[in-house]
Amino acid sequence: MNGTMNEKPFAQTAETVRNLESLRIETPPVTLREMALDRLRDAIIAGLFNPGQRLVERTLCDQLGVSRSVIREVLRHLETEGLVETAPKQGPIVALIDWRQARQIYDVRIALETTAVADCARNADSRTKEKLKEILQDLDRNSRKNDALTILAATTDFYETIFLSGGHEIAWDIVKRLNSRISRLRVMTLSTTNRTVSGPARMREIFNAIERNDPDAAAAACRAHIEEAARIAQSLLVPVDQPKL
Amino acid sequence: MNGTMNEKPFAQTAETVRNLESLRIETPPVTLREMALDRLRDAIIAGLFNPGQRLVERTLCDQLGVSRSVIREVLRHLETEGLVETAPKQGPIVALIDWRQARQIYDVRIALETTAVADCARNADSRTKEKLKEILQDLDRNSRKNDALTILAATTDFYETIFLSGGHEIAWDIVKRLNSRISRLRVMTLSTTNRTVSGPARMREIFNAIERNDPDAAAAACRAHIEEAARIAQSLLVPVDQPKL
DNA sequence: CGTGATATTATGGTATACCATCATATGGAA
DNA sequence: TTCCATATGATGGTATACCATAATATCACG
Structure with a gap:
């Protein structure tokens, strides 16, 4: 259970242990x-x-x-x-969601994502930048299809890379969970033709700011990205009399 | 279930409905x-x-x-x-918590609480300001006792008032949940004599900034408040070899 | 025809039963 | 004495049984 296991007759170097670890069959007691x-x-x-x-x-x-x-x-x-x-x-x-809750979720995302993006712009290493670049390139290649789900997946990858590169797992968990609550809005938002164009454009803005290590610009672009999505979401939710969705 | 109920023979004004609502027996099926x-x-x-x-x-x-x-x-x-x-x-x-996670939690709190505090400084009405003032006064009166739990409760009240005055229920839920995960740290942090003095002082700084509607100052004081707590928490968590808590 | 009472059903809350696995103990053989 | 094998117990995963309540349907009565 802890480190106080009885010693084996031959010396186990840290190296050996690490190799053995990698051998371990990942017991997936998939319940x-x-x-x-x-x-x-x-x-x-x-x-x-x-x-x-x-x-x-x-x-x-x-x-x-x-x-x-x-x-x-x-x-x-x-x-x-x-x-x-x-x-x-x-x-x-x-769960039902109304505009009031959705707006709050976008606000929390702004607070967390601008922080993460700025942090990434400050500290990102070349590997992270390269990965972000690839995600955007893939997105450009596939954006012709106008497939909302594809864009959504790429957007998720993009932000996940940013959050995790800075070691912000907990914040990312929160954002993921919030996003799941507005999943319908996100898909509908992306289906807006405007959005399928401007979304990737905004993400490229963010990437450019990160690449030139400009935290403030990155945060500003991120905020714009989310505010834009929020505006579209609002136009979808608020006009109807009973904002049921 | 919705508004399409068949009309009663007599007119139900909105007033009447509201009164009937207040009549409703709050069925608390406490499971x-x-x-x-x-x-x-x-x-x-x-x-x-x-x-x-x-x-x-x-x-x-x-x-x-x-x-x-x-x-x-x-x-x-x-x-x-x-x-x-x-x-x-x-x-x-x-659940175990190490410094790495705790630091992330403090980071998320900074992102959310500075936002809420700044928002409150921008928009707070007199009732909110009055309530915050009372909480701080109570705290001053009771701080002699140096009781960590009392301070903790007042601190929670203070921030809850700020979050809810701006309608940020979701963000407050998140903060509450995060705080529960570092509850031990919070108590230990408050037990530090430094903290029982400076904590209320920081909160008064925040309050002063809110009262004079200065969002930036409020956010800065809030950030300082949390960073201070984080530093103490770090000193408690990191020195030990196995950061178990 | 309707109105009210009763039976029926649907459904969530709660408790219990059963099983597989892993750790530990026990005991026998070398 | 040591070590391996079997037995035993602890524990989580899963399924099922039972109950109370609320909604619905049925039916008898006026």
């Missing part, structure tokens, strides 16, 4: 719960369920082929993530 | 799960369990007097909150 969690989360993010739709436990059992114990633990997890709400006297439903 | 969740979370935050300590499900069942179903759902919730980790081949343990 049903983990699989069900990923499945259900992906389904909600992909929009397979509509916001506000009830998630009846026994129905999910049939659909996922697992027992209620598993489903309930998964639902608790997704509830804590904010993807599922539990309506009183009704049970779990897919 | 065992919710109670167990609060109990266990408080216990972990209060340090009743040590970091890394195993949380054996059946033992918790006895201690809380509920079944494993309840305990397991609670553990899933706390796991998602980051208060509990699940060690492979071992089960749930109280």
Whole structure:
């Protein structure tokens, strides 16, 4: 359990131990719960369920082929993530989001992403810059397709690289979780033709600022990137009388 | 469920509806799960369990007097909150925190709290300012006692008022959750005599900046407040060889 | 025809049962 | 005495059973 294991008859150098570590069969005790969690989360993010739709436990059992114990633990997890709400006297439903919440999420993203981007501009090494460059190049090549999901994936890669290069795993976790809550908005936002053009353009602005180690410019471009998305999201959410989405 | 209910024979004014709303009996279907969740979370935050300590499900069942179903759902919730980790081949343990994670948490707090504080300085109404003033006055009165928990509660009140006055519930949720993960650090940090003096002083700086509607100064004071706490936390975490806490 | 009471169903909350695995203990053989 | 093998217990993963409640349907009565 700890380092006080009885010594083997031959000397184990640190090198040896490291090699043995790499030999270790990554025991993936993939539990049903983990699989069900990923499945259900992906389904909600992909929009397979509509916001506000009830998630009846026994129905999910049939659909996922697992027992209620598993489903309930998964639902608790997704509830804590904010993807599922539990309506009183009704049970779990897919979380609803209104413009008020969405605006808050964009605000938190601005706070965290501008920080990460500026930090990256200050400290990024050449490997990081190279990786960002590649992501943008791939995006340019594929942007002809106007495929919202492709752009979304590239955008995620882009920001993940930025966050993780600076060792900001916790902030990235938070951003990821927030993004999952506005996944519909993100897809709809990207489907706007404006956006499929300007999004990558904004990201290139950010990259350029990072490449020339200009934290302030990078942060400004990042803020603009998110504010632009927020404006489109608002136009999608607010006009309707009942801002249900 | 929505606004399309069949009309009653007599006109229901908005006024009437509002009165009826206030009549509604707040049905608090306090489930065992919710109670167990609060109990266990408080216990972990209060340090009743040590970091890394195993949380054996059946033992918790006895201690809380509920079944494993309840305990397991609670553990899933706390796991998602980051208060509990699940060690492979071992089960749930109280989450460990090292300086690397703590530093990240302080960074996120800086990003979110400076934003909230600046926003508050821009927009705070007189009621908010009055409330903040009262919190600080209470704190001054009670600070003689040097009671870390009292200061902690007041600090929480202070920031909660700031976040919620600007309608930043989501950011506040995030900060609360992060703070619970460094609860031990916060208590230890406050126990430092330096801190019990300078903490309130920093908060007064923030308040003064808010009162005179100076967002930049408020943000700067807030950043200083957190950086100071982070420095103390670092001195507590880093020196030890195995940064276990 | 409707109105109210009762039966039925759906559904979430809770408890329990069963199983596989891993750690530990126990005991026997060399 | 040492070491290996089997037994035993602890523990998490999973499934199922049971219950209370709320919504719905059914039916009898006026």
